[in-house]
Amino acid sequence: MKSYDEKTIELLNSTILNDEFNDEQQNKEAYGGLMSGERIMNDLILKAGNVLREPFTILNIGAGQGTTERIFEDSAVEDLYDMEPCLTRKTDNAIEGWCENIPAEVRAFNLILCWGVLCFVRSLPETLVQFNRVLKTGGFLIVDTVAYTTMPLAQTVNPDCFVRYMSMFGFTLYDRAGFGPEYHNRVGFLFKKTEDFNPARMRMPQSTGEIKNYLVERDWYLK
Numbered sequence: 001m002k003s004y005d006e007k008t009i010e011l012l013n014s015t016i017l018n019d020e021f022n023d024e025q026q027n028k029e030a031y032g033g034l035m036s037g038e039r040i041m042n043d044l045i046l047k048a049g050n051v052l053r054e055p056f057t058i059l060n061i062g063a064g065q066g067t068t069e070r071i072f073e074d075s076a077v078e079d080l081y082d083m084e085p086c087l088t089r090k091t092d093n094a095i096e097g098w099c100e101n102i103p104a105e106v107r108a109f110n111l112i113l114c115w116g117v118l119c120f121v122r123s124l125p126e127t128l129v130q131f132n133r134v135l136k137t138g139g140f141l142i143v144d145t146v147a148y149t150t151m152p153l154a155q156t157v158n159p160d161c162f163v164r165y166m167s168m169f170g171f172t173l174y175d176r177a178g179f180g181p182e183y184h185n186r187v188g189f190l191f192k193k194t195e196d197f198n199p200a201r202m203r204m205p206q207s208t209g210e211i212k213n214y215l216v217e218r219d220w221y222l223k
Contacts, residue, residue, distance in 0.1 A: 012122045013098075019086050022065070035071075037144060037186060040179045041115050042071070044190040047175055048111055048140035057081075059109045059134065061099060062117030064089045071113075081109075099127040102134050110139035115188075119146045119154040125202075128169040132197040141171060141191040149184045159187045168202055170195040 055078035063082030082094035097103045146154045171191035180186040203213040
């Protein structure tokens, strides 16, 4: 039996494919031509770049009408790719793709930027497995999450719990910063990929005289 229902996925995908939202218009009208939280995002990009020692390859996920060239115009970037599933937002230079199914080879990038996107993904676990797959070990992932919002559309997560959850997918926190008003409070994160995704991390340990699903790097304290 499949672990997914194709009709359910089609319904959820249609919320993105038929979306008329224009991010370029919002950025101009609400943020003076910048992205929401761009200062925080740029600080995280700079910290990643200082470690990676440019040039490096970048994937900008959920790029919309395209801001990547402006954001990285002062960087010696080797390769830079935008990815966007919604055809009404996709630019001619962008790759058509989903967070849950990134059309790229294993370890193709050493920096992934996913800004203002993660709170809208269909499946967070599938997305994080994909991020790990296409990111080089030692590479960086820049994402933001919504800690609290009055907008029902955005998924919310507790920032501290999110950091621990990310460790299950091979990501270690490098830096974080909160921003935004109280009614839509967000946190930007810089994670470093420290290991490939290990499915054993997602299995619940249980003590029955022995420890079932024991994983030494995660469950050492149980012995």
